[in-house]
Structure formats: C-alpha cells, structure tokens
Amino acid sequence: RSSSSHTTPWWNRTGGRDHVFFLTTDRAGCWKPWELQHSMIITYLGFPAAEAYFGFEDRLAWPPRGPQRRNNAYDTRRGSVATELPCYAPSKDVVVPVDAQIGDHEEAKLPRPGEAFACTSSYKHLLFMGGAMQNMGRPEYSQGVRQAINKLHANESSFVLGGKFTLDDLRASRFCLAPSGWGWGWRLSLAMLSQCVPVIIQPNVTQPFEELLPYASFSLRLTKAEIPKLPALLRAVTDDAHCSMQQALARYYRAILWQKPFGPNYPSAYDLTMVTLCRRARALGAEL
Incomplete structure (x- = not known):
C-alpha cells in the first residue's frame, strides 16, 4: 500500500x-x-x-x-x-462461482439454450457427494457439514458419500450435496452443470450471484440442525417439484459457467460478475 x-x-x-x-x-x-x-x-x-x-x-x-x-x-x-x-x-x-473448466465432452452434454429439459423420475442415488468427507479430523473443515452427514448417514443405502466421481455420477443422482470445503466449495457449480438439484448446507454463506439468481427455484437450502432428518427431507420432495428445479437448473446453469459453449450472445459468469460490479460501482459513486 x-x-x-x-x-x-x-x-x-x-x-x-x-x-x-x-x-x-x-x-x-x-x-x-x-x-x-x-x-x-x-x-x-x-x-x-x-x-x-x-x-x-x-x-x-x-x-x-x-x-x-x-x-x-x-x-x-x-x-x-x-x-x-x-x-x-x-x-x-x-x-462468484469457481471456474469448473469443463472439457468439450462435458460441454456436449449441457442443455442447449431454449430447449425443453426432459425430466426423469428414475435415479440411481437419492443423494451424491463425491470427494473428501473429512480433513485430518479438523472440525472446522466444511463447517462440520460433511462430517456430520457422514457420521449420521454413512449407512444410508441411497446415499453415496465420498470417493472419486465424474459428472455422470451426479447426473445419475436425484440430489447432490453442496457443502463448503476448507473454504469455498465447488460442488454447487458441479451440481448445476449436471442438473443435479443442489442441497446447499453452508451456514451463513452467501452463494455466487445470490442477489441475481432465484436459488429457491433450483436448489434446497438446509441448516446443520436439519442434517439428522436429511433422508426424510429429500424423500419428501415430489417428482413435480424436483422436475421444476431441474428445469430451472437447465435455464440458469450458464450463470456459473465462465466458458461460453453456445457463443457470445449467451450470458456467462463473467457477464454476471460485470453486472454485479456495476451495481457496486453505482452504490459507491453515490457515497463519494
């Protein structure tokens, strides 16, 4: 300085x-x-x-x-x-969202703008969470969310918790856990890109572009206190409600993708970043 x-x-x-x-x-x-x-x-x-x-x-x-x-x-x-x-x-x-940097083979699987999304009621898993479920026993990792879910629901047969994964694993799942990590987490971006309804459990954390995107239309937001009831809460979501959230994901996923697979006429995370910065600049200009 x-x-x-x-x-x-x-x-x-x-x-x-x-x-x-x-x-x-x-x-x-x-x-x-x-x-x-x-x-x-x-x-x-x-x-x-x-x-x-x-x-x-x-x-x-x-x-x-x-x-x-x-x-x-x-x-x-x-x-x-x-x-x-x-x-x-x-x-x-x-x-802003983490840059997922998907390749051409994954871009080809993305819903095309304006096309209707075909929902299905058949899924291999109720909830999917690939990757680490703990980090050296540190209680603050993932704000304690991954550890609590693993402790309470490791034997839930409809849950996949931990291990290596691909986006196809997320597509085969009805819901995908979106917790934080050591700090930020990228599970929200992966879930949105695969149209797997995100289950966001991140205490006090503002999500990417939350002031611009209708998160309630395409995700579930739960508290740590609701983790013991997680299987029941997920099963309570009707097929119609789930399909509506998937259709919203197909409509809004480009907001968290920095790439522009469908050309410059379709907004990306970069464009929403500039919109939000413009808001901040206007507010600051009114104060100075």
Missing part, C-alpha cells in the same frame, strides 16, 4: 474503495491484508464474518472481543485479522 499511495493518486483518493481485487485462495477475503479492507473483493467464499468463525459459527454469538485463542489454527487475539476482518462484506464485495 505504501508504495502505491506514493506513486499513484488513485488509491489515496478513496482509500482504495474504488479498487477491485480478485482473490481465489481457499478462504479468499479472509486472508486479505488490512489495507484491502475497504476495497471491492471478488471472491469464491461469501462468508460475512471473520475467519476464526468459519466452522465455528456458534462463536458469532460471542462478545465482539473474540474467542480468545480457543482455536489453535488461527491467531484469535483481539485485533487480529482472524477475528475482526470480515471475509466478505455484502455491501461492497462480489461472490
């Missing part, structure tokens, strides 16, 4: 508020330096609290002084970035 403030006038003009930074690390804005706290952050992780609370959301009810070193993974002393610098500020930052 000291270098830029002396060599250009733009930073000093607004204290960096009209500067934009794209942070792609696991916890993105959680790891930004103090100097960027007023700048616009494009991030994969929309967690509107400090890092020390990610996976320890119960601490959000604590006094502002912070958790006093209760979490050895972070510096949780008062005044540290981990306790007092929010990872994401909804008024100025932008949450």
